[in-house]
Amino acid sequence: MLGDLGNSIYYLIPEMFRVLKLHGSLYLFSSCKKLAEWLPLFNAYFRYSGMLIWYKKISHSGRYWRYNYEIILIFDKGQPKRYKKKDAVLEVPREKERYVLNQKPVQLIKEILEVATKENDIVLDPFAGSGSVGVACKEMNRRFILFEINPKYCKIIENRLNDVNKTIF
Ligand SMILES: C[S@@+](CC[C@H](N)C(=O)[O-])C[C@H]1O[C@@H](n2cnc3c(N)ncnc32)[C@H](O)[C@@H]1O
Numbered sequence: 001m002l003g004d005l006g007n008s009i010y011y012l013i014p015e016m017f018r019v020l021k022l023h024g025s026l027y028l029f030s031s032c033k034k035l036a037e038w039l040p041l042f043n044a045y046f047r048y049s050g051m052l053i054w055y056k057k058i059s060h061s062g063r064y065w066r067y068n069y070e071i072i073l074i075f076d077k078g079q080p081k082r083y084k085k086k087d088a089v090l091e092v093p094r095e096k097e098r099y100v101l102n103q104k105p106v107q108l109i110k111e112i113l114e115v116a117t118k119e120n121d122i123v124l125d126p127f128a129g130s131g132s133v134g135v136a137c138k139e140m141n142r143r144f145i146l147f148e149i150n151p152k153y154c155k156i157i158e159n160r161l162n163d164v165n166k167t168i169f
Contacts, residue, residue: 009038012126017045019124023078025049025116029104030071038073046075054108055091072112084115099130099156109136117142131157138164 016026026046030038039048052072059066092108109132117123119141125133128146130153137144138161148154 009041013041013045016126017077020077021122023080025077025080026075027052027112027116028073028075029054029102030073032067032071035071035073042073042075046077049074049076050088052112053089054104055089056094057091058094080116081118082115083118086111086115099160100153103130104132106132106136106139109133110140113137113140113142128157129153131160135160135164 020026026042028038028042042048051074054070054072056068056070059068090108090111092105092111095103095105113123113136117140120143122143122145123133123137124145124147126147128134128148131146131148134144134146134157136142146157148157
């Protein structure tokens, strides 16, 4: 399960735990400022298993420290398998074509999927935005379920998913 949250986090944690299969993992994109608040909330349900760094090179504007990375927290339910060894700092540039704020690059999602999943596994992204998770899953033969509340973004997702076929054939 991959996802971006926000203020909905409090009531969503038990639901995320409920829908995640036993021996599955939750990969949660977080800002470093949210870390202290979120860790105990998730620890009440999941087993915290580590943290990845997405090194973006380009920094967000900040008063003093300019954050050129995002963190991705890993929470497990049971004992999930990992399928590949990989460095936990993932250096992936942001994509030039951007459809939504906080869009994640498809390549970044693929790096995570390579370790966390095998072919035909099911990945849920409850906050799909531009659909990067769906695109990565389709390109890597993972099944996926995306939720997106904004119809404009749903259309973008549909177009991006259709383009995956065009790239393959
Ligand atoms: C930060 S964006 C996700 C960006 C995504 N990770 C990507 O790579 O494009 C968060 C998305 O969650 C959607 N969203 C917010 N509340 C939602 C809800 N209750 N159900 C489904 N989608 C929701 C927003 O419309 C927005 O597109």
